[in-house]
Amino acid sequence: MKKILLIALGLFMFMAIYGGMNYYVYKSIVAGIEIAGITLILVRLSFWVLGTAYIGGQILKRKVTTSNLTYLGSVWMGILGISMTIFLVRDLSAWLLPIDNDLYLVAYMIILIMIIYSFFKVKAGPKIKCVDINRSKNNGKSTSIIHLADIHLGVMTSEKWLEDVVKKVNDLNGDMVVITGDMVDDSFHIVKKFAPKMASIKAKNGVFAVAGNHEHYQGIHNFYEFCKAANITVLDNESIMVDDKINLIGIDDNLVKSGTLYQKVGELIGKDKDSYNVLLLHQPVGFNKLSEMGVHLQLSGHTHKGQLPPLNMLVPIKYPYSYGLHSLGNSHIYTTSGTGTWGPPMRLFTNSEIVRINVS
Template structure:
């Protein structure tokens, strides 16, 4: 799979080379140097994708930062150039009617058109990525969402759950980022904290210090964790055990009863939707087995696609992450096709779904059109 991805990236970079270098620069030293720089960027990007979760974060950051930033710039360069292809084609006839000799500048219309397109694409890509870095590396916003549950005991009404997802601790995101999240959550004084997966991109020995502030999360009923797909890429068992040492309850196709102001509801959690590949499949039915059907049930599931099983088990509310809200627009279009939702509040009959955009990011430290957030879900009775 990785080799297929690397091959696709190489082919797409050939298109970039043609539009940004071959079409704009004459043969010679400048074109050779520009080509070498592009090849180097591709190699660093592939190294970031291949080694970002296997090397010590202190080492991996040296390839992660330039490699992932180039990945984002490459994406927006590619998008901008493709958008500019129709105007280029429309102006080909004009460029072909070149006066002889060419204009006083000595630059042909064809080259001027190529350079103009390259400049527009470059400015757009670098501008978007620069803005996206400030958004991704800035503090997540706090989104407060009241959700009414049809079966919630009126005494439990007002229970507030802090929903955190997709921190992705790794070579770029470390302890300082985690501490900021903890401070933001604690300032809200929630009644429970739910970490719905993709906490890490690396092993416990490398990232234990980065995750350590999570032990300071404070709430009435405690902190709960379910695995995301990225925990399985790096060895989920080590992280399930480690979060427990931080005072966090790992819900593995399990549920607990929350008693809030004398009112009770069920809080369940399931393994990631892809966990069957590691013989650790999600099982909403097992998590719900034996529940009181008169009592409201809230399900923590990393991926929104689990909502189909939640509906089948008559769950009142599912809380999820995974999508990052698309992270880099217009990726939300692909996310919608794969997950059926992107971010926000949805209804599926009597089952509701809320999807957070996540507090961190994966890969490029860039968010465009999908700012990070932590959601405070306030449960209300009818």
Template sequence: MTTTTESPGEESRAAKAAPVSRKRPPVITVVVVFSIVGLLHAYMGWRLIPGLQLSLACNAALIVLLALSTLLIPMSLLVPFLAGKLSKRTASVLAWAGLLAMGCFSSMLILTLLRDALLLSLWWFLGVDTYLWLFHTTAVLVVGVSLLLTLVGYYNARRTPRTVHVQIPISNLPPALVGFRIAQISDIHVGPTIKREFLQRIIERVNTLDAHVVAITGDLVDGSVSELAEHTEGLRDLRSVYGSYFVTGNHEYYSGADAWIAELRRLGVNVLHNQHCVIQHDNSRLLLAGVSDYSGHHFGEHHRSDPHAALIGAPVHLPKVLLAHQPRSAAAAQKAGFDLQLSGHTHGGQFLPWNWFVPLQQPFTAGLNKLGNLWVYTSRGTGYWGPPKRLGAPAEITLISLVAA
């Protein structure tokens, strides 16, 4: 049983390109973000604090907390741009505090808006006493439910992801490939709040699955190689019959994609950069290909996602599986003749309100879907991005089994 890698031309075009540097956001962008976050916090304070009916001292404390949250949320997003100017401990504290505040703020903002819509729709029909009781009760509920959702979301995000078993029927699948297993992990986002220990739990769980192949479908990291190499070192311990395969996600390009491609190859992970390999399994063969992220061309033409280029020189009439970070690569993958695409990127929405916006950008949000003759499986992600919070979109390690159609 062997794995033969084939390339559509240059063996590693990525290695020839200059690393992508992380540019600081313009000052005007920072000012606008702080202003918007501040205004939204002011709105919540204006609408909630009077309804809580607390003492002046408690009201003052709440105002201080809202002001602190206003500062911490943007600061947590700026931490990656301040690398080298902050100690690791300071950066970690800022990231954790700001991202936890962001998670709580998002729930509280949505619930405050819903509360105001409810009060506005009922004020004409209620007496003064009933309206004032509702004004107080709903304010308390908004704060209490927001804190509860933040705690539940934190638990969901930080626990070891569950294993999701999926069978996908492939037309004309050779008998020897029935039951071929691909363990997919995606969107781990090793970075500000996800470190070595979290990744190690994922690796240990994957290694129990007895997979033939491990597929890492992008957004592995949120930071540079120099910052995170010690935390991703465990990837060399991933175990499967034919090895681990990786494709870039959009976040690799924010973190220096070329450097990460080189680092993953050093760790023994096969990077498929618009390339394919042919896996010899018993008496049959499976074609496994991978493309750069859908947005990769914005960071250099050599990173343009191209499923057709990934098949140059490929044998015909083999079952074809494509690793592509974003589900919206599916249209090109279908035209190229792939049978199955494995993607991530969406996090399944992760938590409200983001799951309302994912369908505006992506054709599929989560799970198994079909586009013509192409199956597309979209992982909800194995880690999380931003706030350590997941609600209604549990993280997953996916074990995909190929079966005959």
């Protein structure tokens, strides 16, 4: 009963916030343009259709194919986020500055440019980013880790896009490939067509993955089925010795909520003093304490570096290590902005990326 109430509360909060965003953008648009009669009715109808498209697609997808409806709703979420941010800046400027121009035309132009640019950023595909880390242990050879996260395979994923991602990964010729959550974002019958392509990823020591929050949203069994079909090793709150004394620890995202994260990691820390402990954890949390416990390198994702406004500004408030490489003593954390996108196939002020980490 408690779980049902929490789900209901979360859904209510989402609907309230999302509905408020739609209403604010609608009011901002009609305030800057004189609309009346049938045109106003059409605008209102459009907001109702667009505002409910994504939710409708998610509800209906278990019965019928809703890729077009989901895509429409996802794009609208991105447009809504960008529009709300720019209109807020416009309203704040009008309130603070004694200017005659209401700036609505400027806001419309900026919104249009940002929307178009955000599509092109994703269309270009993930960029390759190389990161060098000095291993605190003097023993052992250099190791290259290809870090992916937030691929979000689902009804909106293009097979051509995934093919390009796999080619880029293979061209990097890494010793191992790790996927830190949110790889599978739909039912297995929808994503199974991507398994052969993911199975073609080449890495000397294998491909490893952990579950993120979206794997649990869609049903964790879909994740396990996909990884089995794609020949990906799932690290489910366990560790494995890889390459030259690298103790690879994989933690399911559920442990973050359960409060048992530190206890489990403590059990899996390499007992050999020469072990180099690499932690795969979807959310970039707990690094301060985990570094004290003996984690030498934490690899995370989840944040997308905000992906779109206004989240670009909000995500760093919740996650201090929201993006990039950070260090504490001899320990490091790298949080990737993600290989794909969630929801809107759009990015602004951030790139999708494939990260090659050279541990030397």
